[in-house]
Amino acid sequence: MMGDKEASLANLIKGLERTGTACQRLALALKNYKKATLKEVSPFALEGFLKEAIQQYKRAQNLTSILEESQNFLNQVQGEIAGQKEAYKTRLGSMLAAELPEIKIVGQLPRLKVGLFTLEFLLAKNEVKIWYGPQYELVQKVNLTKADLASTLKELHKKLDSEGQKGEVLVSSLWQAYKRILAERELNLGTPVSIKDIFPYLIWLQQKDDFWLHPKRNRFKEYSRMQLSFDLFRTPQRTYKDYEFRLIIASREQTRNKADFLWVPVNWQGEGYCFAAISFKKINNLK
Numbered sequence: 473m474m475g476d477k478e479a480s481l482a483n484l485i486k487g488l489e490r491t492g493t494a495c496q497r498l499a500l501a502l503k504n505y506k507k508a509t510l511k512e513v514s515p516f517a518l519e520g521f522l523k524e525a526i527q528q529y530k531r532a533q534n535l536t537s538i539l540e541e542s543q544n545f546l547n548q549v550q551g552e553i554a555g556q557k558e559a560y561k562t563r564l565g566s567m568l569a570a571e572l573p574e575i576k577i578v579g580q581l582p583r584l585k586v587g588l589f590t591l592e593f594l595l596a597k598n599e600v601k602i603w604y605g606p607q608y609e610l611v612q613k614v615n616l617t618k619a620d621l622a623s624t625l626k627e628l629h630k631k632l633d634s635e636g637q638k639g640e641v642l643v644s645s646l647w648q649a650y651k652r653i654l655a656e657r658e659l660n661l662g663t664p665v666s667i668k669d670i671f672p673y674l675i676w677l678q679q680k681d682d683f684w685l686h687p688k689r690n691r692f693k694e695y696s697r698m699q700l701s702f703d704l705f706r707t708p709q710r711t712y713k714d715y716e717f718r719l720i721i722a723s724r725e726q727t728r729n730k731a732d733f734l735w736v737p738v739n740w741q742g743e744g745y746c747f748a749a750i751s752f753k754k755i756n757n758l759k
Contacts, residue, residue, distance in 0.1 A: 649673035
């Protein structure tokens with residue numbers, strides 16, 4: 473059985489439908505009357521069109537009252553939905569915090585910082601955009617009705633931690649890529665090389681021998697900008713043999729194009745800096 477509220481809404485809808493139909497028929501009757509006058513038909517025929525218009529007018533007379541009733545209902549529901557939205561956002565944030573106790577969550581919906589990730593909630597679409605860092609790298613979209621958001625974030629953290637490079641291996645790859653670019657461009661040691669230029673070489677260095685022997689898609693090892701950022705974050709090492717590795721802060725101009733810089737976190741709370749280039753310098757030549 474329907475409750476009072478549901479029954480009231482059902483009656484309101486029926487009343488609007490009846491009144492709407494009467495208004496449409498009234499308009500049609502008046503159009504027919506207008507056409508008849510242009511054709512100069514007899515007054516007896518005109519009276520027939522007029523009677524139909526009067527009949528539909530009487531049926532539509534409650535238009536004002538039913539519109540007022542509709543307005544009252546809409547105002548009431550609007551207030552209820554506003555409260556429900558706030559309760560939903562509070563519940564969603566609390567559930568996420570309970571499922572990710574080891575990760576610090578800051579902010580308020582529709583935007584939350586969850587560790588190294590930023591969540592942009594598109595609540596009208598029941599979707600969440602997951603960004604790496606402060607909305608620099610879009611990772612994926614998640615449908616809240618089809619996927620477990622907390623589990624998705626845990627998997628992303630797990631994947632970052634299990635893939636890529638770190639420590640001596642990472643710095644060695646950066647050194648090899650850096651040296652290759654210096655040689656190709658006849659640049660001196662210590663010259664900054666943009667991350668945009670060095671990144672393709674890092675991807676190339678990720679590939680194993682079987683890929684180069686038989687280049688196939690299923691043998692290609694992906695290496696994302698997000699992974700490089702995380703690898704730099706978890707590699708405090710800044711020396712390689714007799715060289716010091718440096719990350720060079722991006723200027724405001726360089727941060728206008730995503731390809732020209734790389735955001736790298738400095739802690740698990742999602743604080744970090746944007747870098748535009750790298751360089752290696754001989755340690756005994758450092759000033």
